[in-house]
Amino acid sequence: MYVELKDINKTYAGYQASNHVSFGIEQGRLIALLGPSGSGKTTILRMIAGLETPDSGEIVIDGKVVNNIPASERGIGFVFQNYALFRYMTVYDNIAFGLNVKKENKKYIDERVHELLKLISLDGLEKRYPSQLSGGQRQRVAFARALAPNPHLLLLDEPFAAIDAKVRQELRSWLKEMIEKLGITSIFVTHDQDEAIEVADEIIITNKGHIEQKGTPLEIYQNPQTAFAATFFGQTSQITNYQSFHSFPKVDNVDKAIIRPEFVKVSKKNEVQRFGPSASEGVVERVSFRGDSLELLVNVNDNQIIAKRGLEEKSIAVGEKVDVFIYRLFVTVGEKAMLLENQSLVDDSVFI
Known part of the structure; x- marks a missing residue:
């Protein structure tokens, strides 16, 4: 397993957001964390990213326990639901941001940014600012910025939540194709069942801080193992x-x-x-x-x-x-x- 969570517990002010959470993810898979609000899915994502620390248990990435490793050193790309682009920076500079922080040389940065602009089909728009882009284009830029430093793991927190329905449908297919092409292990949080079914290789259903079921979309839809999964899914x-x-x-x-x-x-x-x-x-x-x-x-x-x-x-x-x-x-x-x-x-x- 490339990513493993082993008996993870996390409590906020008396509420147990993660209750003995354990699961593994194979390398190159696209996984959806699916559940209602407050089910603990975003807490899991933030702990993997290093933005939160579990009270107990181990988070393992590529065979290494990362509990005490800072977020900046985990080799993770993160895409937020509200884009989180720097509005005063151009598309080019937004994508290059992580590379500049790592102090890569200018030639490599330029080559990498243009490679990603082509990948997200926004070549020619590198001089525009976020306010000059559509919602779908902004999310593609956020995706490219997360990929720029060549992360080993990509995390996406409800990446389509701020986008209108028609564009959201188009971006689902685009995201799945891009991740399959890149072969990067990816985990995304969603409460949208259709989104999880369409995009994910596997779905992990969360409820009240624990894992209800893990499997392919077809397996979970046809054979829910718990009362909650049968009620929630579909x-x-x-x-x-x-x-x-x-x-x-x-x-x-x-x-x-x-x-x-x-x-x-x-x-x-x-x-x-x-x-x-x-x-x-x-x-x-x-x-x-x-x-x-x-x-x-x-x-x-x-x-x-x-x-x-x-x-x-x-x-x-x-x-x-x-x-x-x-x-x-x-x-x-x-x-x-x-x-x-x-x-x-x-x-x-x-x-x-």
């Missing part, structure tokens, strides 16, 4: 009595069931269904246009369930009675989560 509806729906196996001591929109099929009463006998009747309470689909809020057995319906399908109105079939759901028992399949999917006897 858009969900929660119900207390999942056995009020047809054809699910009984599990003892279930606290709640969690249903994602893609687990649900909503049909009009006059539409033919493959799993008709296992469908439940519901009443549509809300219909919302989401661009590529309609989002439905349906009341089924006194449970409110979110579902989606394609724009090419016949429209459904508020107040309309519909048939609702649930393909699968997660159930939680204590802190654990497990996936249950509707038995109709494998039992031909209930097919129409």
Whole structure:
């Protein structure tokens, strides 16, 4: 492992921001720390950077314990969410800042800055000031400035938070391509699930100062291991009595069931269904246009369930009675989560 956190603890004024945190990151991977506000993800990032010191435990980078090594000597590049560019410096001087601090020779600085300007597709704009750039361009400059001293590890604290939605989408793809091209180990903090899914090789979910789960985006999305991961990751509806729906196996001591929109099929009463006998009747309470689909809020057995319906399908109105079939759901028992399949999917006897 290139980066390792071993039993890290950190407390602020009685609040434990890191609670026995341990994980490892392989070299060259792009990792997302994903969690709600206050979950401890930024504290982890700042401790790796050397901006905070753990109360106990070890931080290891490239085989070396760095707890007592100053931030400036850890070989780390840091990209802040608010760019943190020097507004009185040109793009060129902002990128060159770290190299000037290291007192590199002018020829090398000039070559490195122009190399990075080309990498971030801003060649020709080196004489501009931050105020003359768009938000996306400013973040690219911040990225280049962090890379200029050739760090071994890149840390990004919500790097797209200050950018509008369309540019944020473009920068996600750009960042992933750049990091893959450079092969630099990178860790970024985000609370945006879509961002983590799209950009990261692996995701580490944080909650109340501890690690809930670590894995690829697909692994975590399809197989959440904890109740929190199942609830937090993705858009969900929660119900207390999942056995009020047809054809699910009984599990003892279930606290709640969690249903994602893609687990649900909503049909009009006059539409033919493959799993008709296992469908439940519901009443549509809300219909919302989401661009590529309609989002439905349906009341089924006194449970409110979110579902989606394609724009090419016949429209459904508020107040309309519909048939609702649930393909699968997660159930939680204590802190654990497990996936249950509707038995109709494998039992031909209930097919129409």
